[in-house]
Amino acid sequence: MATERILLTGATGYVGGTFLDRFVKSEDPTIKALIIDALTRTDEVEQKLKEAYGNRINTIRWAGLTDLEFIEKTAANYDIVVNVGSGFIADGAKAFVKGLARRVKPKAPAPWILHISGCTNLGDKPITGVAHPGRVFDDANSRATYDWCKEEDERTPYPQRTTEIGVLTLADELGVNAVSLNAPAIFGEGTGLFNTQGIIVPVLMRYVVMKGYGFKLNDTANFDWVHVEDLADAYILLVKLILERYDRGIGHIPSGKDGIIHPSVGRVLHTEILERCLDVCFADGVLPREDTPREKRIVQKGLQEIADEVAAGMLDLAESGWAGNKAMTGTVLPRLGWKPRHLEEAWAKDFHDELKALKENRRGYVFDSCVGTKA
Template sequence: MATERILLTGATGYVGGTFIDRFVKSEEPILKAITIDALTRTDDVEQKLKETYGDRVNTIRWPGLSDLEFIEQIAANYDIVVNVGSGFFADGAKAFVKGLARRVKPKAPAPWILHISGCTNLGDRPLTGVAHPGRVFDDANSRATYDWCKEEDERRPWPQRTTEIGVLTLADELGVNALSLNAPAIFGEGTGLFNKQGIIVPVLMRYTVMNGYGFKLNDTANFDWVHVEDLADAYILLVKIILERYDRGIGYIPSGKDGIIHPSVGRVLHTEIFERCLDVCFAEGVLPREDTPKEKTIVLKSLQEITDDVGSGMVDMAELGWAGNKAMTGTVLPRLGWKPRHREEAWAKDFYDELKASREGRRGYVFDSCIGRKA
């Protein structure tokens, strides 16, 4: 019998809010009667969720990812944890695994954690380390990705990668099923009630408008991309599979050290993102201005300059994100039935949408919340 005990982190976030909205509105029979338990922090958030989604969303007040004892205790009540809050708090994420492990019983299907992580985990370091401009990580061989990430993190730790490897390793040790969606650049307007914006395109569009030009650290940096609705649908598909299958997806969905998968739809160079930003800004008359270049320009910058401007003060973030090759190929999700609806046309349209949103004051600079400084 399918479990109905599903716990969500990140209800106010970009991905989490979209997940809730699309889950509640899903027409899948097995999902229509299920209540999502969402971890929240404030009265106003709880009220808005209740007013919008009624009894389909049950709110649970929590102190955040730093209260490890609370996390373990609450997670012990669930069979599925959808952790799309922050991928940068290793101890907090592992506490969910430890809580789920209390539910592991002989001859019973083990619980699941569906984790979120990001493509900077895969980035090379072409400015301060070794460049791998042609490398592509394919989740058809997820164990090789796990092994590389583990070895790389021992050499040069990166909090998001440390968290991903920590969750998958601990889950294997404790008998919990764990899958990490190592997401690329996420774009599009979110459908949740709170944060509706992504990071990469809004940040680079804002940079373009403010400075009148784009920047680059090299010519090989790239991003894969996925629309936020398609990413949310990937998590919903995984939950559906776990609920529907007699084996709870165990052995069917990859897990643990084989559990890094890539929800990738397209790929683009960093410089191509700025080319699109500039094209839109020039087409809409936002650029050029008197104090900006009269031609579409992408300027070579230093790592420190970009760390200060759009790296949240973190050199690693700047190099992995804005200089790194992070190419990924996703084969697992399509095999499971994932059918992304937002492709090249939606990607191109997003640049117009982001410029419009920025001009209307609907975009803030939220990099710190993305990397977990406000978790």
């Protein structure tokens, strides 16, 4: 078991850092026997990782997801790639698949890539296109989700969806096992050494504190949600199943065009998130201020304004995220043994935690790093 080779992307990120921390600290006998290799970019990062995790981690210097030749060559040395860095750079993600494909041999178990993607892939277009307010994607029928995403991306390409479909399609073609955790809104404080903040609640909390009110593009936008530790544990569970099962998870874990999995725990309307932000701000005394509304208010806004203010200028991301219906049902992970620990109580508490973090200047905008435009 200790000879298994696992490569991690995103060690400095929110999900990747939490995965690495929980992986190294796991008391599970299978996981404790493993050393993980992490792709890094700087001496400072490497030193900090080594100081924290010692001989449980090796670091490998790379230039990022655009260094395709390096990625392919490196991935060829591994049994499992845990790709929880950016899900927005298709060529880089597919290079991992091409590298893993070099390990595909007759009568030998094929390698795995465990990819990360996001719920905005599933969002409808209620402002610029077609609305589907009652639609729910269920990973019990993952092929239908794949087919819809593929067709939608041919009509309207979206980088994160292009990447997800590209990884799963190429993996099927090359004989590599691939699963994509299509994550909803991820919340909670990460346990990694670097970025420990999520996106949705911190961004909306900052907006409310700055403006004194919330915003909406419509009344139907929604998010499912999952705690970052539970999401990290889902990846650890998949690694454990691959290593422990006689079939290496093949046929047990959905893969390829059947491999879109939803790690969903709860669901909420966009407006309900803003209402919670307003509630904690008013209860704390942060709001109202002299220059803000005296009552809790959610204001109708335009798509371009919201794209510029809270979506890094990306109109498609703004519409899918802040206006879209992205409802998902996750049945696969619970069947595999996933047991999320952070439920409604943790979700409610997170709004208080995020306001506190913002007041302590521990929060900022993160969409640039999310899409991979920053290290």
